[in-house]
Amino acid sequence: MYPAVIEDYQRPASIDEALKAAARYDAGEALFLAGGQSLMQAMKSRLVRPRCVIDLQAVKDLKGVSASGAGVRIGAMTRYVEIAKEAKLKGAYGALGDAAAHVGDRQVRNRGTIGGSLCWNYLAACMPAANLGVGSSMELISASGKKRTLVADEFIKGPLDTARTDDEVLVATTLPAAPSKAGSAYKKWGLVTDALPVIGVAVYVELDGGGAISKARFAVGGLATGPKRAKGAEAALIGKKASDAAAIAAAAEKASAELETQSDLWADSAYRKNLIRSLGGEMIALASKRAAGQ
Amino acid sequence: MSTKPGANWVGAKFNRKEDHRLITGKGRYLADLSMPGALHLVFVRSEQAHAKIKKIEVSAAKALPGVVMVVTGEDIKTKIKPMPQPVVQPALAANYPKHWPLAVGKVKFHGEPIAAIVARDKYVAADAAELVRAEYEPLPYIGDPEKALADKSNRVHDEWPDNVIFQMTFTGGAEAEKNDAEVDRIFKSADVVVRQRFKTHRCGVTPMETRGALMSWDDSDGLTAYITTQRPHIDRLALSDILEIPAEKIRVIAPRDQGGGFGVKAPFYREPMLVAYLTRELKRPIRWVESRQEHLMAVSQERDQIHDIEVAASKDGKLLALRNRGVADCGDGCEGVYWGFLMPFLGCVELPNAYDWPIGDVKLKVAVTNKSALSPARAFGEFPTRFAMERVIDMVAKKCGMEPADFRRKNVVKHLPHTSITGEYFDSGDFVKVWDNLMNQVDLKGFRREQEAARKQGRYLGIGFGLGVELSGVASELLVPMESQPGYGAATVRIDPRAKVIVFEGDAPQGQGHETTVAQAVAASFGIHPNDIVVTTGDTGTTPFGSGTIGARAGSYFVSAAVMACTELKRKIARFMIHDLKVENATMDDFEFADGDIVFKKNSNIKKSFREMVERIIMAPINMPAGESGGLEHTAFFEAAKPMICFNADCAKVEIDINTGQFKILSWTTSEDVGQIINPQIVEGQMQGAVVQGLSNAMFEQFVYDENGQQLTADFENYKLATAADVPEIKVTHAPTPCPHTPLGSRGIGEGRPSSVPGTISNAICDALAPFGIEITELPLRPNQIWQKIQAAKKKAAD
């Protein structure tokens, strides 16, 4: 299939120009185009019919990963291929690299961006769950010049829904400076290799001086209700050591019990719960290992 | 003259001749062909599974600038003769549904074409298709084949009394009743009886290139039709009947390059009929290139069979009797040549597989439903029956307390030729030799020890086996009753004055490497180089009649015909040699064709170059032997007296994670009898590809219709194919027995090859999970379902 008629194509060189271009159209009529790895599918199947496409490829301010005392900042137009090999994200934010490295295939990773994935927030997607897991924040700017920053928990809503308004550009994802003993990990399962996740689990932990978990985040993607945190599991992990296999299993079990799962073509609800259990246990262990610097 | 063609090229590794154009982007597939001024045709397809068509509103579509024509079923039903037509109707007693290329009166499956747009631009055609509005009155969806067979009140085809398209008893011949009574008697007294229902889901072998057609009309020449097709000669006859155009005014050409077929491009489909009709109406070239969505909605769906199988055996592990009640879901059945039911029909014929059954009672019923008609896919019809058979054999072995491998060896057919209980003829081969070769590759005893040790550590390893007797070509004996078509292979061999050889083949390959295989056989025959041979395929204007690229006909039938034609031409050349060189006491067998020369064996000083002799016979037809004429061209038809087979055995080893049901294939080993190998790489490629297709079908692919008949799997995101990272490398080994019925001893291979795969992999999984007593009886093999079975077994053990 082919996209419906598109009246105009714009390639702004700055965020400001992009916002101005969008402002010429009614809400939803002009769409930002990042890597196109979701938007092109949607346009070709005519799920969306933009009058204007605003291609962000030339906006330099949206690209790249930078680190400062305040933490790490990932431009919205940073591609999976870059995130997957980004040294600044190892350890504490390893979950993002894990997720990026297994999105679809090489060709998709050569174009798809973290910002596009977050703004699209598809039901079976990796980046939204991974970002919810590591607790990143989203920097947005609107046509009126208004800037706001939302934590992932506020930004990410149900499937195909976010807190972003149509006239806002997602500028970057920011990650706070992580304490020395922090680690995260992400893994998904799909029917074939690197397929869209049937379930994806991201876990972030911080360890105290004694090696016990002092802070934990546990997020799951692939749910009909959108990416969700398993707060019971997070609470259950506090004070537990990574070597305590029974405690890890119990926390994963808790996540599996507290989240609602659906049945569809790929898995029934019980199997999804089992995936949360098995991937959850594995990711708690891996995140803890990374936190311990192993 | 040597009648045994020089063996140097036959069996040699030789890089494929097809490849250069394909790896440089110069292949010419259907979508790459162009005709000046060609219009684009797009089908509008039904959004409902079963509904009366109240109205189809096309005015908005027609009004769109760039749209040339919009047609619906009502517009064409008096202009095109409906199907069925005799040339694409089997000689089997069945109900053959009447249909046109576009739905008339009601729609019968989600995806049936209801209208067509012809426009100058393909983007505009897609815009217009969106503007067509159909009003429907929904009818109850018929989706369950067993219910469909029982329920006469709700019918797919209103003019039929019920939903039965085909039913048959395959055993006992005229004495079927007596036979069935005897089978009953054996079951009553047998030591060991296993009864089990096996279900194989709807899946198939969608090729990477979809279907398409590009046609033009000329008032004097008629129709020139490029079609993605495995059987151009049959398409030509069928188009002639449907459109009432004399066949001599139709030329069908299968593009030289086709992106896979695997059976999917073998039927005579509705879409090319309409393209042909509109091309003639508009007298302008028309192109239709199928989208993947259309493809996955309308074609490439196969398998979909249920088999209730019963096996009787003695306690020492000898098979005594087989009983089977098969049910197949054939969709709406509107599909020329196959009608959705030929696949389950042949599946039942091949159900007994390589086992020596004293007696059996095999019956099949095929239902029509509101789904797309089954269309052929490699392992034609037998993918489900092989799955059922290979699984039940393991279950019987287990009940007899035997190692399934030993049970197979004991019961495999030992003496060929053999006629199976369903009447299938196995011409030649040595099944035990193939089996023993497999067992030599896999250390079963060692594996059992490893398995035992692994289980103690909570790891679950399993080994599984499977066999397959497959058709090597389809003999007239089978093809005439089955498809009203001849089985012979035909080849025209033309030698040109500069000693290049052109081979013409009526069948149309789609990647099997015919250009190379036949070049090697012809090169060996004339003692020349394969690069001096070119092959023209699939053009009804230039090639001899052939029923199509089906049932592994190339290595068996087509190559044999080409070799026969070569032999005929060599005889003629030898007669000229004897005459020209005044060779005394020579027979034709005294000449050898080697290295570009023709040599008198008794005196090697007497020789001529192949090129010299060719030029002499073609260009200088004077002073000839008595009764001879000039020129070097011959068409030969090859047909073995009886059907032929090839044979294979598979072994898989797996490891399962019982916490998730996810499994890894540790190794896959095969043993093959492909007869005389012509090109080892091509044979190996066929086997690698076939096993992976089988795995992809068994593990990933599944067409799903929801409770309203909506097809949910019409794209590659939802219809999942195995990727490179999902499958193992296959270790292919050989234990050949040359076929005594073909000139080279070759066998046709590849078509049936995936069929032993689902049983083999399932047996390996069941073997791994033996401590849980798990039997897999349904495909696909999804971790989800395996995990559920483990859960159920654990629960049962705990209770």
Added chain:
Amino acid sequence: MNKTVKITINGEVFEQSVPVRMLLSDFIREVASLTGTHIGCTYEGVCGACTVQVDGEAVKSCLMLASQADGHNVTTIEGLAKDGKLSPLQQAFNDHHALQCGFCTPGILMNMDEFLKVNPNPTDDEIRTGLVGNLCRCTGYAHIIDAVRDAAKRAR
């Protein structure tokens, strides 16, 4: 509705006014008449048959608008052989019988050509995961892995 784009394909500049909605894959096949780039999907962008390189990186040309490629360099399968000489990867595909129908092959070559530049010493598992974006229905992949492995070896 229309936009003039300037796209360099295999070193040749194509400057043309095309509809904004035109896919890059159609620009390559229909405007530049380079039909080695194949189409196997409707909208999903899964099969990889349409893979080309944009500025040296493998991408699916069915998931791009021609407008997005404006000002960029595209390499298609027709641009892989230099001066009539097959690239080592192409030659390895012929030597290892890594193709049957060949429909998937251009996309695979364009992906693997870049893959080997990024990872000149791949393991078999890396080749296999590198190929996830290219479906092949004929070969069962084994010979493709052999060919890529061998091409890497020859380049060393």
